[in-house]
Amino acid sequence: MKILLIFTGGTISMVRNPETGALRPADTQTFRKFVPELEAGEAQIDMLPFDPLIDSSDVNPDNWAKMARAVYDHYDQYDAFVVLHGTDTMSYSASALSFMLDNLTKPVVFTGSQLPVGVLRSDAKENLLTAIEIAAALDENGQAMVPEVCVFFENKLFRANRTTKQNAEHFEAFASHNYPALAKAGVHINYRPHLILKRATGAPLRLRVNTDRHVAVLKLFPGITEELVNSVLSTPGLRGVVLETYGSGNAPSYDWLYRQLKAAIDRGIIIVNKTQCSTGSVEMGRYEVSLPLLKAGVLSGYDITTEALLAKMMYLFGEYGDDTPEIRRLLQTSICGEITVQNF
Ligand code: ASP
Numbered sequence: 162m163k164i165l166l167i168f169t170g171g172t173i174s175m176v177r178n179p180e181t182g183a184l185r186p187a188d189t190q191t192f193r194k195f196v197p198e199l200e201a202g203e204a205q206i207d208m209l210p211f212d213p214l215i216d217s218s219d220v221n222p223d224n225w226a227k228m229a230r231a232v233y234d235h236y237d238q239y240d241a242f243v244v245l246h247g248t249d250t251m252s253y254s255a256s257a258l259s260f261m262l263d264n265l266t267k268p269v270v271f272t273g274s275q276l277p278v279g280v281l282r283s284d285a286k287e288n289l290l291t292a293i294e295i296a297a298a299l300d301e302n303g304q305a306m307v308p309e310v311c312v313f314f315e316n317k318l319f320r321a322n323r324t325t326k327q328n329a330e331h332f333e334a335f336a337s338h339n340y341p342a343l344a345k346a347g348v349h350i351n352y353r354p355h356l357i358l359k360r361a362t363g364a365p366l367r368l369r370v371n372t373d374r375h376v377a378v379l380k381l382f383p384g385i386t387e388e389l390v391n392s393v394l395s396t397p398g399l400r401g402v403v404l405e406t407y408g409s410g411n412a413p414s415y416d417w418l419y420r421q422l423k424a425a426i427d428r429g430i431i432i433v434n435k436t437q438c439s440t441g442s443v444e445m446g447r448y449e450v451s452l453p454l455l456k457a458g459v460l461s462g463y464d465i466t467t468e469a470l471l472a473k474m475m476y477l478f479g480e481y482g483d484d485t486p487e488i489r490r491l492l493q494t495s496i497c498g499e500i501t502v503q504n505f
Pocket of ligand 1: 275
């Protein structure tokens with residue numbers, strides 16, 4: 162078994178400088194000294210560090226492409242991949258890779274930690290070693306147990322594109338509000354195979370890393386003004402908007418809001434309705450206040466996370482260019498388990 166650790170940075174990579182006491186990113190040799198277990202198991206574990214290591218707040222779509230390419234370039238040499246990543250934007254990166262690695266049949270497990278590896282009480286080792294064990298796990302047919310992009314943190318394994326960072330303090334930093342955990346780690350690791358994506362059939366891995374950043378998040382709030390909405394929707398080059406609405410996808414019933422959204426959609430901008438609630442789905446038409454959105458041509462985001470929707474839009478605009486009908490269709494389709502399409 163050969164596993165590649167793609168080491169991008171984040172808190173997990175940090176050790177204390179003995180002279181200054183300040184935290185700084187460790188090189189791979191220093192990191193391995195803090196996790197001697199990496200040498201002890203049966204698997205060969207190699208590390209591929211980013212140069213420089215980065216805080217995940219600095220991660221952008223070029224970095225997503227670099228991570229996806231690292232998997233692609235080493236796909237035949239390794240059985241599984243573990244990505245060490247800062248927690249702040251892990252859900253965005255992991256979601257993006259779920260789209261960029263088309264026909265994936267090997268595990269890609271993201272993990273990180275709330276405390277640096279070089280700190281006594283750190284959760285780094287436990288997260289890393291369990292992520293490696295999950296990446297290496299095989300089913301009764303000798304096939305990868307979890308052949309999809311996922312996030313392991315604290316004691317749960319989640320589908321990557323369903324996750325959200327929910328806590329800046331607790332070790333349980335991630336949640337998957339709309340899809341159950343794929344596995345839970347206690348004394349044993351309990352997998353739930355019926356929740357795990359079925360392996361792609363035969364087709365070779367395809368790297369699809371083109372992105373287009375002309376997207377925006379527009380969050381509604383009581384008292385939002387037409388000027389603000391207009392200024393977002395008039396952003397030069399804008400192609401897609403995540404419209405964060407209330408409850409089951411509701412919006413204030415101002416005429417100007419309908420007009421602004423309709424005009425933007427008529428100009429070719431794609432607007433997707435994503436509820437501000439962390440759990441549950443958009444259901445336009447359930448309340449009168451969401452009917453104008455439907456009429457204007459706003460699409461339903463169903464139960465998608467904002468992280469996955471942004472990554473999906475950037476990916477679709479980058480990979481499908483001007484094919485707006487196809488992009489609209491794919492936004493309403495589950496590509497790799499990111500939404501539950503429901504016809505209420
Ligand atoms: N700022 C850090 C990062 O996201 C936080 C962490 O890793 O937990 O890179």
